[in-house]
Amino acid sequence: MASDGISSMSQNVIRIATRKSPLAMWQAEFVKAELEKAHEGLVVELLPMSTKGDVILDTPLAKVGGKGLFVKELEVAMLEGKADIAVHSMKDVPVDFPEGLGLQVICEREDPRDAFVSNTYKNIEELPQGAIVGTSSLRRQCQIRAARPDLEIRDLRGNVGTRLAKLDAGNYDAIILAAAGLKRLKLEDRIASFISAEDSLPANGQGAVGIECRTDDERVKALLAPLEHIETRYRVIAERAMNTRLEGGCQVPIGAYAEIDGDTLSLRGLVGNPDGSQVIRGTTSGAKQDAEQLGIALADELLSKGAKAILDAVYAK
Numbered sequence: 228m229a230s231d232g233i234s235s236m237s238q239n240v241i242r243i244a245t246r247k248s249p250l251a252m253w254q255a256e257f258v259k260a261e262l263e264k265a266h267e268g269l270v271v272e273l274l275p276m277s278t279k280g281d282v283i284l285d286t287p288l289a290k291v292g293g294k295g296l297f298v299k300e301l302e303v304a305m306l307e308g309k310a311d312i313a314v315h316s317m318k319d320v321p322v323d324f325p326e327g328l329g330l331q332v333i334c335e336r337e338d339p340r341d342a343f344v345s346n347t348y349k350n351i352e353e354l355p356q357g358a359i360v361g362t363s364s365l366r367r368q369c370q371i372r373a374a375r376p377d378l379e380i381r382d383l384r385g386n387v388g389t390r391l392a393k394l395d396a397g398n399y400d401a402i403i404l405a406a407a408g409l410k411r412l413k414l415e416d417r418i419a420s421f422i423s424a425e426d427s428l429p430a431n432g433q434g435a436v437g438i439e440c441r442t443d444d445e446r447v448k449a450l451l452a453p454l455e456h457i458e459t460r461y462r463v464i465a466e467r468a469m470n471t472r473l474e475g476g477c478q479v480p481i482g483a484y485a486e487i488d489g490d491t492l493s494l495r496g497l498v499g500n501p502d503g504s505q506v507i508r509g510t511t512s513g514a515k516q517d518a519e520q521l522g523i524a525l526a527d528e529l530l531s532k533g534a535k536a537i538l539d540a541v542y543a544k
């Protein structure tokens with residue numbers, strides 16, 4: 228028996244609010260394809276939108292108010308019922324969600340490493356004295372400068388394509404980008420070398436895609452369930468818990484990276500200052516089910532080893 232036409236139609240539609248950048252569109256298309264694979268007959272629509280973060284392109288992110296700028300409009304669309312879900316790079320997702328929204332699913336992680344991109348040099352070691360490296364990430368800046376204090380770091384913003392164009396224009400000797408973004412955009416051939424997690428500890432959540440939805444929307448939550456990747460979830464929970472405990476916004480260099488072997492989760496963390504003159508590192512491991520506690524414990528260890536002084540100095544400014 229066909230019930231009311233409109234509601235039975237909306238039953239079979241799910242709308243994704245997404246930024247318009249090529250990477251955001253890739254992520255939204257990826258989730259669309261996964262949802263269609265999991266649910267025969269489901270119609271998935273994309274709602275591409277501009278966010279403040281896409282409009283303000285010439286100011287370092289830490290100064291314009293951080294990563295939340297990229298998600299606000301998407302969240303409003305979900306709260307107003309214009310969209311059902313938003314797809315995020317987990318490393319760009321703020322810790323707190325607005326009332327009524329939550330992170331429902333974390334998908335399987337892509338390569339979490341940073342990538343060294345240059346038209347001339349193969350890796351950081353090859354760079355000549357005083358070479359110019361492009362990145363706007365304080366985390367990347369800190370680790371590069373710690374290894375090579377002679378290098379000059381210059382700000383680099385914009386979409387992945389814009390950043391590559393600035394490299395090609397000769398503004399930098401090399402730039403650092405997330406390997407995941409380059410792979411997703413089929414730009415892997417631009418990678419001169421992958422930087423190991425030892426040399427550039429990734430950002431929490433790097434390479435993982437998460438899906439946000441209304442917390443009371445049981446229909447959408449059930450549709451999303453097959454996309455969950457539990458191992459990635461444990462890893463990202465540990466990494467985010469460390470960040471949250473440190474109360475680290477994007478003004479402090481922080482790296483967090485978890486791996487799982489069997490039931491054991493190992494977490495590495497780093498807090499530094501932007502010029503790389505101080506880098507505090509720590510590791511911990513335990514049962515993967517204790518991911519959050521492991522992240523908190525590692526944050527506390529880093530704080531007591533000197534991260535507290537670094538954070539206080541940043542936030543006193």
Ligand SMILES: NCc1[nH]cc(CCC(=O)O)c1CC(=O)O
Pocket residue numbers: 250316317318319387403404405406407408432433434435
């Ligand atoms: N900060 C921008 C950003 N957010 C997510 C990615 C792609 C990798 C990912 O999904 O973690 C990138 C590009 C980059 O850092 O080079």
